[in-house]
Amino acid sequence: MKVAPVSALTITPYQRRHLQPIRDLLFHSSYVHSHLDWLDSDQWLETGDTITHLAWQRGRLVGMIALSSPLNGSTWIRLAAVSDHVDPESVLCLLWADLVPRLRQLDVHTVGLLIVNDWIGRYASALGFHYGEEIVTLARAGYDIPNPLPNRPKIRVAELRDLSQLATLDQAAFGPPWQMSLYDLRQAYRIASSCTVATKDDLILGFQISTFFFDGAHLARLAVHPSQQGQGIGGALLGDLLERYTRRGIHLMTVNTQDSNHQSRRLYQRFGFEPNGYNLPYWFAEL
Ligand SMILES: CC(C)(COP(=O)(O)OP(=O)(O)OC[C@H]1O[C@@H](n2cnc3c(N)ncnc32)[C@H](O)[C@@H]1OP(=O)(O)O)[C@@H](O)C(=O)NCCC(=O)NCCS
Known part of the structure; x- marks a missing residue:
């Protein structure tokens, strides 16, 4: 041409x-x-x-x-x-x-x-722009779900009125440019097939948002408030989510995470997720 x-x-x-x-x-x-x-x-x-x-x-x-x-x-x-x-x-x-x-x-x-x-x-x-790192895709297929750790938090379906709390939590859990705005969360919630929150005394400690994706589901967001991380809340949300999808007959699930996000990668590995080779390079420009 x-x-x-x-x-x-x-x-x-x-x-x-x-x-x-x-x-x-x-x-x-x-x-x-x-x-x-x-x-x-x-x-x-x-x-x-x-x-x-x-x-x-x-x-x-x-x-x-x-x-x-x-x-x-x-x-x-x-x-x-x-x-x-x-x-x-x-x-x-x-x-x-x-x-x-x-x-x-x-x-x-x-x-x-x-x-x-x-x-x-x-x-x-x-x-x-400069190369930052790979965003890796992890996938799992199967029905094995690790037993929940003791003191599992209460998990419930998120409601529209929770979204501003979720935006605050998201922005505490992620650093820029990975944070989601309230607007992003509203859009994600609108098309989600599942959005759940982990609570203690009515306070939201963590949440997940996932969508149907081809013949499986995609975990679009998992975040736990930094003050509550490392206590099994992320694992509880993930385990509960996998149970919910299993009940709906869905046993394929994918998630994306930063290659350098070892905390999330360990958690996903524990739940049977493995890299599927579909990586997306992340680049950034500093102004
Ligand atoms: C990644 C994140 C969601 C994990 O949530 P968390 O509540 O801190 O994780 P947990 O406490 O459930 O997991 C801590 C450990 O317990 C383990 N664990 C959790 N549930 C378990 C279970 N049911 N059985 C056995 N072990 C379990 C995890 O594998 C992990 O093991 P490790 O010590 O080897 O790392 C959280 O750290 C976070 O919000 N990070 C910032 C945002 C982010 O990176 N999100 C994910 C991006 S895709």
Whole structure:
């Protein structure tokens, strides 16, 4: 395919009327990076508080980069696309150069990029991103569930009114850029097949959110408040969850975690999870 040189590009912030050109670009381009987790691109652009810049050439949309609303000084590139008819590196670099001052104004210091599609990985260095580590996928199949440790906490199904407490807990358990906002949690809760909380005296100590995924389930989030970790709460949530899915006839489960997250990896290993070879590289830029 003939790729035209990038001439006379105009960069503009996203406005609602740009939704259709974005849909067209995402539909026709081979260069699409989408790491939206819970939403499709329309929902995400329309309902989220995103930072989205668009690159235009002679009135035609040829590129875009969209980031999630910053949380505690960090954000992620969630959506990016470049038309097949222009040079991806030039378009991405121009968009990025335009975005950086805006992100700095918003006090963003870290931008994460999960390489879900190989193509964007080829341009990550040119944009000033550095390789961080692998996000590993672990999977388990079977019905063996370790017996719960003594003093198992009470576990109940989460309710909508718990979500703000879950967001606070999540942000205490994870550091930036891995934390979830209340908005993210609402979206996750909306599509969850199971969301449970571990409690003691009505206080929420930990929670999990999982979704149906092909013929199994995916554990999307497991977090225990730092002051309560190492006492069997994560294991209790996980064991209870596996029992719930077993009752529904589901015995396949996957989870993603950082390669360096030894605490979670030991717990998952104890419950029979093993790496399935499907890793996603995590890159980041410091502004
Ligand atoms: C990872 C995390 C959820 C684990 O929760 P936790 O409550 O601290 O974990 P537990 O107390 O249940 O597990 C502690 C130990 O008891 C073991 N254990 C837990 N349940 C058990 C059971 N039923 N039988 C035998 N051993 C068990 C675990 O394997 C672990 O063993 P280790 O000492 O070898 O590490 C928690 O540390 C956390 O929130 N971390 C930050 C957020 C995070 O990383 N989440 C996971 C990302 S995917």
